[in-house]
Structure formats: C-alpha cells, structure tokens
Amino acid sequence: MPPFPFSAIVGQDEMRQALLIAAVDPAVGGVLVFGDRGTGKSTAIRALAALLPPMNAVAGCPYNCDPASPADLCPHCATTPGARKKSEKKAVPVVDLPLGATEDRVVGTLDLERALGAGVKAFEPGLLARANRGFLYIDEVNLLEDHLVDLLLDVAASGVNTVEREGLSLRHPARFVLVGSGNPEEGELRPQLLDRFGLACEVATPTDIATRIAVVRARDAYERDPDAFCAAHAKEDAATRKRIEAARKRLPAVTVPDAALEQAARLCLALGTDGLRGELTLMRTARALATLDGAGTVTDDHLRRIAPAALRHRLRRNPLDESGSTVRVERALAEVFA
Template sequence: MGTAYPFSAIVGQDEMKLAILIAAIEPAIGGVLVFGDRGTGKSTAVRGLAALLPPMRATADCRFGCDPSDRGACEHCRERKAGGSARSRNVPVPVVDLPLGATEDRVVGSLDLERALTQGVRAFEPGLLARAHRGFLYIDEVNLLEDHLVDLLIDVAASGENVVEREGLSVRHPARFVLIGSGNPEEGELRPQLLDRFGLSVEVKTPTDLAERVEIIKRRDAYERQPEAFVSHWQKEDIRVRHRVVAARARLAELTVPDATLAQAASLCLQLGTDGLRGELTLMRAARALAALQNDDEVTPAHLQRIAAPALRHRLRRDPLDESGSSERVERAVAEVFAH
C-alpha cells in the first residue's frame, strides 16, 4: 500500500470521494473537478485512491506504460507484440502532478538533448502526459492554468493521444488518464472549454462540525508520527474499497439502463437547460458506475438523483433572474422531475 495517506481514513468529503471512485471505475466520464477551500484533502484523496488500486499490467520496456492487450498501444508495443517478444510486468497506477509553471515541452515531451549530443540520435523524451497514461493527472489551481496548456489538454483529453511534432521529431503515443483538477473559485473561473471536459464537479468545504475536525486532526497526527503503522491499521478498509472498485469495473458492461431511466435523465437536463448532450451521457455513465459500485442489477432513478449534482452543476447557464447557486438549482430540478 505504500505510505500514501489511506483513502479510507479520510473523514467526511463524501461527495468528493464518491466522484473519484466513479471516475476510477468509468474513466470515460472525463475526470473530476474539485472546487473549494484549501487543505480539505483534495490531493490526499487522489493519491490515496491510486495507492489502493490494484497494480496495472504494462509492457515491460514501454516508456508509456501501455497495456499489453490494448489495440491502442504505442507503435513500439505493437511491433513487440507482433514479433512475439513483448514481456509485461505489474506497475503502480501513476499519479502525476502538472504544475502551473510547467513548460509545454515538459508536458508533451521533447527532444532528448543528452542522447542527441552524446550519440547524435534524435530521440523522444516523454513528458508528463506520457507518465500519466492509464493513471491520474492532477492539476492544482487548474483555473490558473495558462491558456496554451488548457488548449493542449482539451485536445489530448478528447483524442486520448498525444502528438508531438517538433525539432525533426514526429511522435504520437496514447495518453488516456483521469483528469483531476482542483482550485478555489475565488481565484478565477475555469475556461468553459475545459470546464465542459470534466465529467463531474464537486464542492468541498472546511468541516464545521467540531467532532469531525477533531477526528481529522487526530488521524493526520497519527499518520505523520507513524505512517507505516497508520497505513497498516487502515489496510483492511482500503482492501475492501479496492475489491469494490475491481468488482464494479467487471460488472459495468453487464448493467442495463432502462429507457425510463434514460428518459428521466434527459428530462432533468431539459429542465436545467444544459447545452448539448454531454450532460445526459455523463449522468448515465456516472449513474451506471454508481450502480456497479453498489452491486445493483440496473440503473434506477435513485442512482440518477444521487449523482445529478456532480454531473450537472458545472453545465448550467447563468440565469440573471435566479440568484441561487448551481447546486440548489440542480436539487430543485431533481425534486420536480422525480416527483412525477
């Protein structure tokens, strides 16, 4: 399990933890945006979940961590597989930080200068997107990210592939990851194009319950004083969560979404006036992942209601005649649609 703070030991923040679990079960949802106060466990939750997930199978000598059974693997892996020489090994699920000051070369990759100077060979040095393939790409203060990096992330998130053409190099490699962005809304808004790429949006707040705050402090202190012992204490709970995620992934393809449930999802989006159909698709996928996590046989209106706010609150148009927040507007629409 390593010494990452255990996912199961995080106190409260249930909506955030559920959203990250759902994104890990169904990466097609498109990642999670976490907005709220500093010091509320945003990065801790991502690292904790990655640490409890089972190791992933990757081609032994692949710089991108390709899945040996994946048709969308890089050219090198496809050649090795065709030649029957591909070996594989277990590797941890990566969590990669994308710092605000990162250059484009560091993000997408660049010419390996050392090999170019010492060997006279034009070789590609993979960037952060390559390291994040099949894992999590975490961006703190994502609303402050420079525009050119935002455009780049939008392209890669849409295609699942990173294309680099510069300095005589032409490289393309798979780059599919769960994008986790966090930030404080008081420091600036997120560009609509990137906001729309996040499947789920959750709000986190500093706990106001005294007992909850005391428990958070006690657990954090215990972890910092004896991290190995603390992780060991929570290992059974983390393993239980791991088994739930693995089982949910296996059950996802078997779950059916009744037409009546799809109709309610569409009615909810119509009621809220969301643009396009991404709201319905995300709501359906998230509800299906939630049903799989709960070991249910099919997706029901109850699943839609539970996941509606994270799936839709960031897709609402501003209404100058309605001063209520986006979460309140979603809750009101849910009450109206599901009352019938």
C-alpha cells in the same frame, strides 16, 4: 512517507464517491474538486493512487501500453516483435502536472543527451506519456496557463498526443483521467476545460465540532507515525480496492433502462444544459455508481445521488436566479422526480 489512506478520510463523501466512480469507469471524463483550502482535496486524490489495483502493461514501455489492446499500442510497441507477449504488473500512474511546467515537459521533446552524444534523434517522453492509462492531477487547475489548457483540451478529446519538435514527428496514446482541484476564490476555470470534467464536486470546511475533531485527530496520528496509521487502515483500503475490482468486472453487465434515460433527459431539459454531454455523463456515472453498489440496473436513486456532481458545472448563468448551481440542480430533481 506513505500516502494518507483513502479509507481514513473523514467526511467529504461526494468527493470520495466521485473518485471511486472515476476509478471504476475512466469514460466518465475526470473529476474536478473545488472548495476551501485545507479540506483534503489533494490528500484524497493522492490517496487514490495507493488504492488503485495494479494494471498490466508492456514490459519496459514508457507509455504504459496495454498488451491486450493492440490498436492502442505506441509506435515502439507496435513495431517491436513480441512486445505484446511481455507484460508486467505496474501501479496505475497518478502524475502531477505543475502549474509552471513548460510545454516540452508536458508533451515531450528531443532527447538532448542522445542527440549530442550519439547523434541520434530520439524522443524523450513527457508527463502525458507517463499519465497514459492513469490519472493526470492538476492542483490549482484554475490557475493553469492558457496554452497548457488548449493543449490538454486537444489531447483529452483525441486520446492521442501529437509531437512536432526539432525535426521529430511522433504520435503516442495519451488516455488519462483528468483530476483537478482548486479554490474558486482564486479564479474561475475556462468553460472549455470545465466542460471536459465529467464530475464536479464541492468541498467545504466542516461546520460540526465532532467532524472537525475527527479530522484533526486523524491527521495528527498520521503525522506522528505514518506507518502505524497506514497499517491500521490497510484492511479497509484493501476492501475498497477489491470493491473497485469487482465493480470494473460487473460494469459491462449493468443495464440502463429507457425509463432512466428519459428521466436523465427530463432533468437536463429542466436545467437547460447545452448539448447532450449532460445525459451521457449522467448515464455513465449512474451506471458506475450502480455497479459500486452491486446493482445490476440503474435506478432513479442512482440518478438522484449523482446528478449534482454531474450537472452543477454545466448550467448556464441565469441573471434572474441568484441561487447556486447545486440549489438549482436539487430544485430540478424535486420537480422531475416528484
């Protein structure tokens, strides 16, 4: 069955906007989607896979190495003569990381078949290798085991997966956009991992009748005839794909004025965010949003539109303020941009 079309998703504008921003600029740091069950979180993330433009990769490379970036090649491509000249178009990988996955399955391990059959110590790449230059998706990310969280934190910070297994020692590129979804009622996310996500979106069950009917009709039509439903939305998905490609090309030319950076800093100071990651994320996401809009310069409007998703998960707990994080961000926006 083909994936549900991205353009057919009803509502959930903040989530769709965040995923498009991550597709345009992976440097934003990933997307976290928290909300009720049955609100389209997994559907939207998997729909993104079919929407993404194909990428150039070294032919036959299990790590999806970019032939245009010699500094980021895996050990095999770096030592194989002529490997950089052979490239192929590949779909951008969107890899699921199951909650019950073992550490060996995630980072890779010794290829037992070759070890027993040929007596050769060879590396069998894991999920992080497959996700290189793509997306790593974790459903129910708040239930992920602590040892896997620690592993992901190390790899996400360095962009390199280091494996020491059964006499093997290997390093390979592992740069991916981390995408997680979950239900806050089932547990909180560790602060260290939460801080690694560039954007955090809140999704809720629609409360108006018209939207609920539109969602049910779309899902029913998809399940009754997936091919026809996808064909009906193919033109819209193609237009979105072209929009992503054009935005990627324009991104380096988008400017961020000092006035916009000053407003971002004022906003983070007003909210009391730790460190400077808040300003960096605001700058990167506002720039990606501007290029999606076709603008050449980041404006206050771009900052206001993306600030809740970029900052709501970076706020300290305030026992004297029972307001939700989104309300606190909106209140600060009203003060700073008054």
